[in-house]
Amino acid sequence: MHSFASLALFALPLLAAVAPVVAQGGQICGPGKLCPASAPCCSEYGFCGSGHFCLGGCNPLWSKSPGSCEPEPVCKDATHTFADNSRILSNSTQYNGNATGYDWVVDKGQVINTNQNGGELALLLTQTNGGTRISSTRYVHYGNITARMKTSKWAGVVSAFITMSDSKDEIDWEWPGINTTQAQTNYFWLGVANYSANHGSTINGVSDTYSNYHDYTIDWQPSQLVFSIDGKTVRTITKESTLNGGVYQYPTTPARVQISLWPAGINTSAPGTVTWAGGMINWNDPDYVAAGGHFSNVISSVTIKCADPTPLPTNATGYVYGANDTTGIPTILITNHTTMTNGAVGGFAGLGAGALGFSGVWAVVAILGGVVALL
Ligand SMILES: *[C@@H]1O[C@H](CO)[C@@H](O)[C@H](O)[C@H]1NC(C)=O
Ligand SMILES: *[C@@H]1O[C@H](CO)[C@@H](O)[C@H](O)[C@H]1NC(C)=O
Ligand SMILES: *[C@@H]1O[C@H](CO)[C@@H](O)[C@H](O)[C@H]1NC(C)=O
Ligand SMILES: *[C@@H]1O[C@H](CO)[C@@H](O)[C@H](O)[C@H]1NC(C)=O
Ligand SMILES: *[C@@H]1O[C@H](CO)[C@@H](O)[C@H](O)[C@H]1NC(C)=O
Ligand SMILES: *[C@@H]1O[C@H](CO)[C@@H](O)[C@H](O)[C@H]1NC(C)=O
Ligand SMILES: *[C@@H]1O[C@H](CO)[C@@H](O)[C@H](O)[C@H]1NC(C)=O
Ligand SMILES: *[C@@H]1O[C@H](CO)[C@@H](O)[C@H](O)[C@H]1NC(C)=O
Ligand SMILES: *[C@@H]1O[C@H](CO)[C@@H](O)[C@H](O)[C@H]1NC(C)=O
Numbered sequence: 001m002h003s004f005a006s007l008a009l010f011a012l013p014l015l016a017a018v019a020p021v022v023a024q025g026g027q028i029c030g031p032g033k034l035c036p037a038s039a040p041c042c043s044e045y046g047f048c049g050s051g052h053f054c055l056g057g058c059n060p061l062w063s064k065s066p067g068s069c070e071p072e073p074v075c076k077d078a079t080h081t082f083a084d085n086s087r088i089l090s091n092s093t094q095y096n097g098n099a100t101g102y103d104w105v106v107d108k109g110q111v112i113n114t115n116q117n118g119g120e121l122a123l124l125l126t127q128t129n130g131g132t133r134i135s136s137t138r139y140v141h142y143g144n145i146t147a148r149m150k151t152s153k154w155a156g157v158v159s160a161f162i163t164m165s166d167s168k169d170e171i172d173w174e175w176p177g178i179n180t181t182q183a184q185t186n187y188f189w190l191g192v193a194n195y196s197a198n199h200g201s202t203i204n205g206v207s208d209t210y211s212n213y214h215d216y217t218i219d220w221q222p223s224q225l226v227f228s229i230d231g232k233t234v235r236t237i238t239k240e241s242t243l244n245g246g247v248y249q250y251p252t253t254p255a256r257v258q259i260s261l262w263p264a265g266i267n268t269s270a271p272g273t274v275t276w277a278g279g280m281i282n283w284n285d286p287d288y289v290a291a292g293g294h295f296s297n298v299i300s301s302v303t304i305k306c307a308d309p310t311p312l313p314t315n316a317t318g319y320v321y322g323a324n325d326t327t328g329i330p331t332i333l334i335t336n337h338t339t340m341t342n343g344a345v346g347g348f349a350g351l352g353a354g355a356l357g358f359s360g361v362w363a364v365v366a367i368l369g370g371v372v373a374l375l
Pocket of ligand 6: 280
C-alpha cells in the first residue's frame with residue numbers, strides 16, 4: 001500500500017462522476033448561492049426545486065435553509081441481500097422519502113438481477129446510459145459498512161462503493177477496471193478536493209477483484225476511519241490526523257451508501273481521469289458484445305452496522321442539520337418528523353422551520369471533539 005498525492009492518479013470526488021438523469025431546469029445553487037422560497041431545495045446536482053429535490057442528496061447548506069430538505073432517514077442495522085430486486089426502486093425521481101418502502105433507489109442507469117448464487121445485483125454500463133448508480137434510502141451517521149462485491153475489469157470502466165453525505169463528506173472505495181489486483185481508497189471533507197493531503201491511497205495485491213467476491217469495508221467511526229478487505233485492515237485514518245488550522249477535516253455528516261459503475265474512459269472526461277481509469281472504453285469489447293451490450297459489476301450483499309454517536313431515541317425518523325459549530329462544521333440533530341415529501345401531518349419542510357427553528361428535535365450531537373450533548 002502506498003499513497004499518491006498526484007491529481008492525475010485519482011479521480012475527482014465521485015459526486016462529479018455520474019451526471020444527472022436529465023438536465024434539471026431551474027435556478028442553480030451552490031456555495032453562498034442559496035435557493036429561493038419558491039424552489040427551496042438544492043439537489044445534489046446543484047439545481048433548486050421542490051418535491052424530490054428535497055430528498056436524498058438535498059444539500060442543507062445550499063438550500064433556502066437547512067430545514068428545507070426533508071429529514072434524512074435514520075440508520076438501521078441491516079444486511080441487504082438481493083434474492084430479487086423488490087427492495088430497489090428503479091427510478092429515484094419517483095421516490096417519496098419512505099425508506100420503509102425501499103432500501104435502494106436507482107439514481108441513474110439500470111440494474112438487473114443475475115438470479116445466480118441466491119440472487120445478485122448487477123449494475124449496468126452501456127454506451128448510452130452513462131453508467132448506473134444506486135443510493136441507500138437510509139443514511140449512516142457513522143457506521144461499519146461492508147459491500148461484498150465483484151468489480152468491473154475493463155479499461156476506462158470504474159466501479160465504486162462509497163458513502164456520500166448531502167454536504168459532500170465522502171468516503172470511497174474505487175476500482176479502475178484496468179487493474180483487478182488493486183483497490184483505491186479516498187475521502188473528502190465537505191466537498192473539498194484536497195489532493196495535497198494524501199487522501200487517496202492504493203491497496204495492491206488483491207486477488208482478482210473481477211472474478212472473486214471480496215468484502216470491502218468502510219468502518220467510519222467518530223474517532224477514526226478504517227478500510228478493510230475481507231476483515232483485514234488495509235488503511236486507518238484517525239480524526240486527529242485530519243486536524244488542519246483548528247478544523248478537523250474529517251467526514252462527520254450523515255451519508256448515503258452508494259454503489260456505481262461509471263464510464264471514466266470517455267471523451268468528455270478530463271484527460272487525467274481517463275489516464276487514471278486506464279484509457280478509453282472499448283465498446284466493441286467481446287465481453288460487452290457477449291453480454292448483449294453492457295458491462296457490469298455484481299453485488300452480493302451490503303451490511304450496515306450503525307454507530308450513531310448518541311443512541312437513536314424511540315420513533316426517531318431522520319437526521320437534520322443544525323447550526324455550525326465554532327469551526328464551521330454542521331451539527332446534526334435527530335427528529336421524529338416525517339421524511340416524506342407528501343407527509344402533510346408533521347411535514348418538516350411544510351412547517352416553514354427556519355434554519356434553527358426545529359421543533360420535534362431531541363438531540364444535538366456536538367461534533368467537535370466527539371462530545372455528545374443531549375438537549
Ligand atoms: C422516472 O420517473 C420520472 C417521473 O415519473 C419520469 O419523468 C422519468 O422519465 C422516469 N425515468 C426513467 C428513466 O424511466
Ligand atoms: C411506507 O412504506 C411501507 C412499506 O411499503 C408502508 O407499509 C407504509 O404505509 C408507508 N408509509 C407511509 C406513511 O406511506
Ligand atoms: C490540504 O491538506 C493539507 C494537509 O492537511 C493542508 O496543509 C492544506 O491547508 C489543505 N488545503 C486546503 C485547501 O484545505
Ligand atoms: C496492476 O497493479 C499491480 C500492482 O498491484 C502491478 O504490479 C500491475 O502491473 C498492474 N497491472 C496493470 C495491468 O496495470
Ligand atoms: C466492521 O466490519 C468488518 C467486516 O465485517 C469487521 O471485520 C470489523 O470487525 C467490523 N468492525 C467493527 C468495529 O465492528
Ligand atoms: C471520442 O473518442 C473516440 C476514441 O475512443 C474517437 O474516435 C472519437 O472521434 C471521439 N469523439 C469526439 C467527439 O471527440
Ligand atoms: C412513538 O410513537 C407511538 C405511535 O405514534 C406513540 O404512541 C409513542 O408515544 C411514541 N413514543 C415516543 C417516545 O415519542
Ligand atoms: C456552515 O459551514 C458550512 C461548511 O463549512 C458553510 O458552507 C456554511 O456556509 C456555514 N453556514 C453558516 C450559516 O455559517
Ligand atoms: C415526536 O416528538 C415530540 C417531542 O418529543 C412528541 O411530542 C411527539 O409525540 C412525537 N411524535 C411521534 C410520532 O413520535
